[in-house]
Amino acid sequence: MHQGSVLLVLHAHLPFVRHPEHAEFLEEDWFYEAVTETYIPLLDLAEDLESRGSPARFSLVLSPTLCEMLADPLLMGRYQRRLEGLIDLAGREVARRAGDGAFREAARANLVAFETARRVFVERHRGNLLAGFRALQDAGRIEILTCGATHGLFPLMERAESVRAQVRVAVRNYERHFGRRPSGMWLPECGFRPGHDRILAAEGIRYFCVESHAVVFASPRPKYTLYAPIRTPGGPSVFARDIESGRQVWSATEGYPGDPAYREFYRDLGFDGAAEDVRPWLHADGVRRNLGIKLHRVTGAVPLHEKQPWNPAVAFDRARTHAAHFHDSRVRQLRELRARLGRPAVLLSPYDAELFGHWWFEGPRFLAALLDRAAEREEVLFTTPGAVLAGGPPQQVAMPTLSTWGSGGYNSVWLNPSNDWTYPPLHALEDRMIALVRGHRHASGPIGRALRQAAREFLLAQSSDWAFIMNAGTAVSYAHKRFKSHVDGFLTLEEQVRRWRVDEGRLADLEGRDNCFPEIDVSAWEPEGVA
Structure with missing residues (x-):
């Protein structure tokens, strides 16, 4: 008997990272790893x-920035x-380990994963993964949501025009x-502020997802709480994250990815291998x-040097067990x-897509076993x-109430002493962007x-991002540099537009580096009330 529905929503996003000025760039590796470990396995699944x-x-x-990277010839060639x-390296490692029963x-298994990625990417899709996802949606197999254009956090934007532009650019x-x-639409960071539903409706968005408390504390309180979609006064429907199913996967203490049998993310041949063996594959x-x-495998709460050999057969079997659970x-x-x-419930189970395959190598096998079991049992x-x-x-x-899915449920992850200095310039740029469009919307040529x-x-x-x-304290210098470079790029171009005198060399440099959204239309920033 059909007991209800589960909405498995996997949020795939990376910031726009593209550095044609360098032959190799560490932060681009984020993207390449996710393509091999997450996006290709999900497409294959x-x-x-x-x-x-x-x-x-x-x-x-x-997300739009991810789509732009997946469609970029430079990045996909790299x-x-x-x-x-x-x-090549994995094949050499297989040869080195031929007599090593433990490893x-x-x-x-590492070699097989890379060879599978090449088969899907090169042979099946000729380097065009987006076409594969598009075909699956056209066939009704998957449903693809969009996100804010660059994953800007809507509740921390001051002008409605800024939110509207993030949505409209994403839709186009x-x-x-x-x-x-x-x-x-996946609201970036599940960030919602009352009133934004009308902006979404105006751009044709029929539904979006929010964190649990956004609906639990909605006004009026929903009769079915998290377990049925609600409709906002502005029109779009809202699905709220189910807490219990999220905990089983996300929890650092209870979540499946922490099982001792699974592959350990933080032990890598790039650090473990002999220098002469890995040097040709380093930057x-x-x-x-x-x-x-x-x-190596997770093993347990032990130092990295005490991690034990990873047994793929055991790990893959564990993934099937966890899927059944x-x-x-x-x-x-x-x-x-x-x-x-008194009616079937609807559970929204959203996760960062990169959890499956990148952080949790066995994650795609878990998903495959889960969906197969659901198809066989027909209860869910x-x-x-x-x-x-x-x-x-x-x-x-x-x-729904103001909310995000960040720690604490509101904005503190993105607004605290580590990053609050970014908002005065961002809010100033909101006003300046709107004013610039007002005065130059119909400009042509340079x-x-x-x-x-x-x-x-x-x-x-x-x-x-x-x-x-x-806030995370990871690649902080890179985040500082990227934020400042985009603010500087805007201010430089703003001044040139206002003076009606463009440095075409500088413009070409920026266009060559930050080449996302070729279809962009600045009318997205028209002031409210302007057609």
């Missing part, structure tokens, strides 16, 4: 489900060369890549870095909710938000190009 006619479906958020190099199968970018307008500076070949837990949860609510329907809205009962009208590039620089400065990195 969805295509396998489609080939077998499985009824199970899931949703995927592909990615393919990197992948070929890793296949032989771990080395082979989605149309270019997927041939249709998006129905759903020219010779600094040790992650290469993506990992031979997750599925059966949802059956019990939905059965209890149905009895309590794994479906999409759009499908729920198309066939569901009328929704209660309520306004002035029009400079205006459009100023818009790109402004959007990139708004990315929530820079504040997040500053």
Whole structure:
């Protein structure tokens, strides 16, 4: 008996990182690792489900900046060369470990993963992963949501025009890549502020996702709390994150990825291998870095040097066990909710896509086993938000509260002493961007190009990723540099546009580096009330 529905939503996003001025760049490696370990495995998983006619479906958020990188010839050419190099290195590691019973199968599993990535990327899709995802959506296999153009945090923007521009640029970018307008939007960081629902509705967004407390404390309080979509006064529907299913995967203490059998992320051949063995695959500076070949398992709460050999067969079996546990837990949860609510419940289970494959290597196998079990048992329907809205009962009208899915539930991750200095210039740039468009919207030639590039620089400065990195204390100097470079790029171009005199060399440099959103239309920043 059908007990209810689970909406598995995987949020795939990376900041726009592209450095044509360097032959190799550490932060670009973030992207290449995610392509191999997450995006290709998810594409392969969805295509396998489609080939077998499985009824199970899931949703995927592909942020506009990620789409732009996946469509960029420079980055994808660099990615393919990197992948070929890793296949070479992994093959050498397999040969080195041929007589090593403890690590032989771990080395082979790394090689198989790289070879599979090459088969999907090169042979099946000719380097065009977005076309693969588009075909899956056209076939009804997956539902693709968009996100804010550069993942700017909407609640911390002062002008409605800024929020509208992030949404409108994203919608147009989605149309270019997927041939249709998006129905759903992942609000960056699940950040919602009352009133933004009307902006979303005006751009054709039918639904969005929020953190749990946004709906629990909505006004009026929803009758079915988290377990049914609500409709905002502005029109779009809202799905709220289910706490229980999130904890089973995300929790640092209870979550599946911490199981001792799974592959350890922080032990990597780039640091473990002999210098002479790995040097050709490091950057020219010779600094040790992650290469993506990992031979150890989580083991437990032990120092890195005490991690034990990874056994792929055991780990993959554990993923199937955890998938069965997750599925059966949802059956019990939905059965209890149905009895309590008097109707089938809807559970939104959203996760960062990069958890599956990148941080948790066995994650894609977990997903495959989960969706297969759901298809076999038919007690839980794994479906999409759009499908729920198309066939569901009328929704209660309520306004979600201010919220994010960050620690503490509000804005503190992106607004604290590590990053609060970024907001005065960002808020000043909001006013300046709107004023610049008001005076020069119809400019053409170099002035029009400079205006459009100023818009790109402004959007990139708004990315929530820079504040997040500053708060996390990881690549802080890079986040500082990127934020300041985009602010500087905007101010430089703003001055040139106002003077009607463009330094075309400087403009070409910025266009060549920050080349996202070729379809950008600055009318997105028209002041409120201007057609």
